Amino acid sequence: MSDVLTVKNLAMQFEDKEIFSNVNFSLKKGSTTALLGANGSGKTTIIRILMGMLQPTSGQVDFNSETKIGYVPQFRNIDADYPLSIRAFVELDTPLFKNAAVKERVNHILEETNLTEIQNTRMGEASGGQKQRAYLAQALIDRPDFIILDEATASLDPMAKVELMELINHLNEKHHMTVLFTTHDIPLARKYMKDYLLFENKTLVSGQMANLSREVES
Amino acid sequence: MFAYDFMRYAFLASTFIAITCGIVGVYVVARNYSFLAHTLSEIGFAGGTFAVFLGWQPLWGMLLFTLLGSLGVGGLSLRTDQKESAISSISAFFIGLGVLFLAISGENSRYATSILFGSIIGVDKQGVIQMVVLSLIVIALIFSVLKGLNYDSFDHIGAVSHHVNTALISVVFLLTLAMAVAIGSQVVGSLLVFILLTLPASTARYLGRTIGAMLWWSVGIALVGVWAGLVISYYTNLPVTFFISMIEVVIYLTAYFVHRIKK
Numbered sequence: 001m002s003d004v005l006t007v008k009n010l011a012m013q014f015e016d017k018e019i020f021s022n023v024n025f026s027l028k029k030g031s032t033t034a035l036l037g038a039n040g041s042g043k044t045t046i047i048r049i050l051m052g053m054l055q056p057t058s059g060q061v062d063f064n065s066e067t068k069i070g071y072v073p074q075f076r077n078i079d080a081d082y083p084l085s086i087r088a089f090v091e092l093d094t095p096l097f098k099n100a101a102v103k104e105r106v107n108h109i110l111e112e113t114n115l116t117e118i119q120n121t122r123m124g125e126a127s128g129g130q131k132q133r134a135y136l137a138q139a140l141i142d143r144p145d146f147i148i149l150d151e152a153t154a155s156l157d158p159m160a161k162v163e164l165m166e167l168i169n170h171l172n173e174k175h176h177m178t179v180l181f182t183t184h185d186i187p188l189a190r191k192y193m194k195d196y197l198l199f200e201n202k203t204l205v206s207g208q209m210a211n212l213s214r215e216v217e218s
Numbered sequence: 219m220f221a222y223d224f225m226r227y228a229f230l231a232s233t234f235i236a237i238t239c240g241i242v243g244v245y246v247v248a249r250n251y252s253f254l255a256h257t258l259s260e261i262g263f264a265g266g267t268f269a270v271f272l273g274w275q276p277l278w279g280m281l282l283f284t285l286l287g288s289l290g291v292g293g294l295s296l297r298t299d300q301k302e303s304a305i306s307s308i309s310a311f312f313i314g315l316g317v318l319f320l321a322i323s324g325e326n327s328r329y330a331t332s333i334l335f336g337s338i339i340g341v342d343k344q345g346v347i348q349m350v351v352l353s354l355i356v357i358a359l360i361f362s363v364l365k366g367l368n369y370d371s372f373d374h375i376g377a378v379s380h381h382v383n384t385a386l387i388s389v390v391f392l393l394t395l396a397m398a399v400a401i402g403s404q405v406v407g408s409l410l411v412f413i414l415l416t417l418p419a420s421t422a423r424y425l426g427r428t429i430g431a432m433l434w435w436s437v438g439i440a441l442v443g444v445w446a447g448l449v450i451s452y453y454t455n456l457p458v459t460f461f462i463s464m465i466e467v468v469i470y471l472t473a474y475f476v477h478r479i480k481k
Contacts, residue, residue, distance in 0.1 A: 051379060071379045084372055085427035092369045093380055122427060138376060 010059030023204045034189035035182040037199030043182040070144030074151045082124035090137045113137040129160025146178040165192040228338045231346045232444040234353035240437035242398040243419030248371040256412045258399040261287035263408040264312040266333035267319035280400040288396035336407035406459045417466040424473040
């Protein structure tokens with residue numbers, strides 16, 4: 001299978017503080033990878049570099065030219081008074097005047113993310129799991145084939161975590177979507193992801209999830 | 219009532235201003251710019267008095283000051299950690315400046331009242347044309363960046379991660395806000411213009427669940443306020459600004475309490 005992403009000799013430092021260096025890895029099309037590491041180890045930083053939102057100190061990031069990325073950031077400013085419905089939130093990235101094809105696309109994504117029945121619920125009143133699925137649904141609107149999720153399960157209860165992970169696996173299996181999923185929940189990653197990238201000693205090591213040492217979990 | 223030119227002009231101008239403030243307000247509230255809108259209205263007061271001092275129409279001084287102020291204060295309020303104290307000190311400075319301009323222009327009370335509390339009844343045909351044109355410019359500017367403005371205002375983090383040019387949108391929006399403050403001040407005065415810019419839109423958040431619905435509600439509520447305010451004022455001979463403020467506050471509080479009780 002072809003690589004969708006190749007990263008070579010990537011290094012990042014903020015002023016004098018080195019975040020990571022000598023980072024090399026590639027992701028295959030259709031792979032599911034957990035990006036692991038303690039808080040502050042550089043997970044969000046590397047994602048922001050991959051997304052072109054941050055310039056690395058040195059190194060190269062190459063996406064396969066056909067790759068279309070969907071990104072679900074870690075934090076969103078959605079408070080309890082947030083007025084938009086789930087559907088209106090998901091539609092924020094669609095054209096202002098929606099033709100039948102766009103409406104159909106939104107319907108389909110709401111269906112796939114199991115939000116159809118609650119599409120008119122306000123985002124502010126939705127549960128944590130429903131909100132995360134709405135964030136994912138918004139990222140799916142422009143048909144990505146590579147989805148990056150930053151700590152998507154961090155604030156969810158166990159049931160909602162399973163529901164979201166099952167959904168991500170479904171997207172991977174049915175649409176062959178490549179998945180990069182940052183988390184510090186290693187048991188969860190072990191259950192749902194096949195490969196891992198782990199921040200250790202200011203660099204990134206990679207391997208198959210099944211071979212990840214149990215020691216890392218403690 | 220409509221037999222009088224001044225009432226027809228007042229209705230026409232305030233209709234366009236209400237539509238403009240209703241639309242801009244939805245984004246003021248979504249972006250948490252209410253405080254900034256309030257500061258701009260105080261800067262507008264200084265601009266109005268500055269114009270009086272120079273012998274211009276207050277509207278042009280207001281426009282000049284709010285446009286410059288929106289970029290300066292906007293940049294400050296988006297970046298500084300101590301934004302509230304920074305903005306408060308700027309407000310105080312501009313109110314002081316306004317008082318100074320009034321004093322040295324020797325036109326004290328008449329202009330002070332009309333700039334602070336509005337003077338829509340006194341608007342002439344030329345004034346109506348100016349306000350309609352300015353309103354249309356604001357609405358056109360909003361529509362020129364509407365998709366990105368919607369995304370950025372209602373999901374800033376999502377917009378940034380989708381590479382929406384949020385810096386450009388922010389500047390365009392600050393300019394429209396400045397213009398809305400300057401023209402809104404012509405109806406309710408610079409002291410109360412933030413009422414038209416925040417209350418209808420805040421009420422609309424309780425009533426609409428899509429941006430389109432919120433825009434309709436916000437414009438509708440702003441229109442009800444200015445129209446009813448003008449009619450009641452005509453028959454009672456009391457200030458329009460008072461009635462507009464009261465109507466908007468009552469509508470907002472009703473929506474707020476109904477929303478709380480439902481929850």
